Amino acid sequence: MTELKELAATKGFSLFEEFSTTNHEQVVFCHDAETGLKAIIGIHNTVLGPALGGCRIWNYATEQEALNDVLRLSRGMTYKNAISGLNLGGGKAVIIGDSRTIKTKEFMQRFGRFVNDLGGKYITAEDVGVNTSDIENMYQVTKHVSGKPQHLGGGGDPSVFTAYGVYLGMKASAKKAFGTDSLAGKRIAVQGVGHVGSLLLGHLQKEGAILSVSDYFEDKAIDAASKFGATMVGLNDIYDLDIDIYAPCALGATLNDDTIGRLKCAVVAGAANNQLKDEVKHGNELTAKGIIYAPDFLINAGGVINVYQEVLGYDEAAAYASVEKIYQFTADLLDKADKEGITTHQAALNTAEARIAAAKASK
Numbered sequence: 001m002t003e004l005k006e007l008a009a010t011k012g013f014s015l016f017e018e019f020s021t022t023n024h025e026q027v028v029f030c031h032d033a034e035t036g037l038k039a040i041i042g043i044h045n046t047v048l049g050p051a052l053g054g055c056r057i058w059n060y061a062t063e064q065e066a067l068n069d070v071l072r073l074s075r076g077m078t079y080k081n082a083i084s085g086l087n088l089g090g091g092k093a094v095i096i097g098d099s100r101t102i103k104t105k106e107f108m109q110r111f112g113r114f115v116n117d118l119g120g121k122y123i124t125a126e127d128v129g130v131n132t133s134d135i136e137n138m139y140q141v142t143k144h145v146s147g148k149p150q151h152l153g154g155g156g157d158p159s160v161f162t163a164y165g166v167y168l169g170m171k172a173s174a175k176k177a178f179g180t181d182s183l184a185g186k187r188i189a190v191q192g193v194g195h196v197g198s199l200l201l202g203h204l205q206k207e208g209a210i211l212s213v214s215d216y217f218e219d220k221a222i223d224a225a226s227k228f229g230a231t232m233v234g235l236n237d238i239y240d241l242d243i244d245i246y247a248p249c250a251l252g253a254t255l256n257d258d259t260i261g262r263l264k265c266a267v268v269a270g271a272a273n274n275q276l277k278d279e280v281k282h283g284n285e286l287t288a289k290g291i292i293y294a295p296d297f298l299i300n301a302g303g304v305i306n307v308y309q310e311v312l313g314y315d316e317a318a319a320y321a322s323v324e325k326i327y328q329f330t331a332d333l334l335d336k337a338d339k340e341g342i343t344t345h346q347a348a349l350n351t352a353e354a355r356i357a358a359a360k361a362s363k
């Protein structure tokens with residue numbers, strides 16, 4: 001019996017109750033015995049348009065963990081797309097497995113056909129474990145993909161734009177915390193040196209920040225440390241560093257009961273989705289500690305902004321112009337939270353929810 005079946009058999013557990021708590025429209029379980037594909041697509045909200053969000057391949061310890069992740073990630077996309085002014089709803093997919101060993105062309109195309117079956121209600125893209133060549137493979141079986149390589153008329157790897165947006169959001173947060181947005185001499189720890197983390201390091205190095213890095217794969221951390229002149233730190237030690245800015249660029253929920261008490265930084269600004277394990281409790285704890293938290297779904301929207309350009313007809317200059325707005329949006333949002341006496345995360349949620357409610361009311 002699989003874990004989800006065991007859970008379903010547990011007295012009191014109901015998938016539909018779970019979905020009504022998170023308010024999901026549709027959750028699709030995809031299985032293919034031939035390729036070994038096990039995927040879940042979460043469509044959270046389509047009031048503003050088709051649900052767009054990347055596909056993550058991760059070796060989840062349990063199926064429940066994969067389900068939780070897709071539910072959290074797809075809900076986050078609803079807010080990210082809404083706050084960024086995009087006419088897109090929120091969705092996301094997860095595939096269970098190790099991306100370093102599980103991926104073949106057939107495997108990705110099988111997933112692409114499941115996406116195609118949804119007829120455009122969900123548009124997929126890159127996320128952890130999925131790159132532009134996977135997108136290219138899927139594009140051969142479905143047009144409902146974005147983040148295509150440039151030779152196919154796409155905007156290429158969205159991480160370039162994500163990293164740039166995170167950098168700008170970090171600068172706006174630094175301005176609020178330190179009175180200047182210069183990152184020269186600021187001690188910044190980047191957790192996760194994958195696509196976004198390493199591109200972010202490039203911006204930070206150029207500005208003269210003092211860098212620390214960690215990564216789950218030691219070889220990646222060693223490479224990044226040498227390329228960007230950073231100090232490599234242990235996976236768990238990153239939370240105890242004497243730093244100015246902590247940039248979570250790995251997986252979510254790293255702001256939690258175990259870590260917040262240990263943080264010594266003034267700003268948290270990074271690319272990872274769903275950084276707050278508990279949005280209310282951990283958002284409040286950061287505020288109480290005087291740490292400025294740049295809402296993840298606001299400052300990491302550069303990638304989806306670029307991908308949205310692809311849906312409209314790709315225009316790189318327009319994509320950059322939209323991503324640049326993240327600086328002012330972040331500055332305004334941090335001030336708004338201050339004025340209203342609420343957490344920065346709550347201020348961001350309120351802004352996104354107001355746009356969705358207005359669109360719903362006008363339908």
Ligand code: NAD
Pocket residue numbers: 126127128129158159160162191192193194195196197214215216217220235249250251252271272273300301303304
């Ligand atoms: P990636 O897979 O290229 O990089 C993630 C890195 O984090 C990997 O190198 C992985 O080994 C490392 N990692 C995992 N767990 C870790 C841990 N506990 N400590 C340190 N390192 C750890 O993914 P990415 O595309 O760079 O995305 C990074 C984060 O940003 C993800 O949460 C993703 O959802 C989010 N994000 C990415 C984009 C994008 O455009 N790629 C857009 C928005 C949000």
